[in-house]
Amino acid sequence: MAAVFTLWHGGASAQMNHQHASEAACEETVLRCASKVMPAFSADGTLWLVWMAGGQISVASSKDEGKTYSSPVQVTRESLNLDWGPDARPKIAIDGKGRIALAFSIFRDKAFNGQVLTTQSTDGGKSFAPLRPITADNESQRFEAIAFAPDGTVFAAWFDKRNRVPARQNGKPYDGAGLFFATSKDGGSTYSDAQIVADNTCECCRLGLALDGSGRPVIVFRNIFEGGVRDHAVVTFSGPASP
Structure with a gap:
């Protein structure tokens, strides 16, 4: 290579x-x-x-x-403050029909608050749609992972800090981030409302995502267990939206 x-x-x-x-x-x-x-x-x-x-x-x-490689296609249209963290990298998934889904994160400020952006190609990678945020929430998102299910659904997971503000408003400490997910029925053009898998997970390590033999997601992540112990954890799904 x-x-x-x-x-x-x-x-x-x-x-x-x-x-x-x-x-x-x-x-x-x-x-x-x-x-x-x-x-x-x-x-x-x-x-x-x-x-x-x-x-x-x-x-x-x-x-x-x-x-040998094809001529590169530039997905983005302007220079972005891309997430340069050592565990951050752009993600790509391709379905059986040749549709391509992409996701990556950018830094929105100097405090390393991120935003996950997505796009898709329906012409075999010749062109890509304008970028869209994966969620409408304005809190930080990073370390996205995406995969195509056998039925063409795109499954996406990421770390999200949307529960940080309400916790602090209630005078409660907030560690880490929440592990959230969403699905797309149109090849990665739009995603469903975000749902939470687990809160107070480690926010600084990338996710591992795969599909099991039935096409259901399996996520490996670094969790914060009782006593502040940080170690790997696995979550499986009984359905596309049922962790």
Whole structure:
């Protein structure tokens, strides 16, 4: 895979709004400048890559297991303050019909409050719809994970701090974040109202998401157990919306 990162020396230059000095090798949008890359295979064996570089999100595909790649498609239309945390990275999922769902997070302020943005492609990755927030709530969201169920539903999970403000208003401490989820019936264009799986989970580690043999989500996350002990936990679902 090392050869992949030598591709595409051209491309438009874009300045990132905020960048760790150790993260990016350069400030262009091309793959060799990427600080985060995520792969996924589609049902036909195509290898897809989504990456963040130069404050932008881009996508390309390979029909020969990574030997050569298509011309990259820039998903975003303006330079964004992308979440550069070590456990943050853009996510990509492809269904059996070739629809592509993407999700990634940005920083909205210097306090590292995030927002998860989503988009989709219905033409095989040639173009992507305008970005949408995954939820209307204005509190911080980070560390999203997405997957296509066999019936074409997109399942998404993320960490969300919406319960922080009411807890503090009631004079109660609030640790960590809530683990929330939502589903999309239109390939990732719009998502249902967010629902909570568990509150007061660890807010600084990425999620692991997979589907079981019945197409139901399974999430691995870092929880805050009694006594402040932080350790991995697993939640399964009895249905698409029933953790």
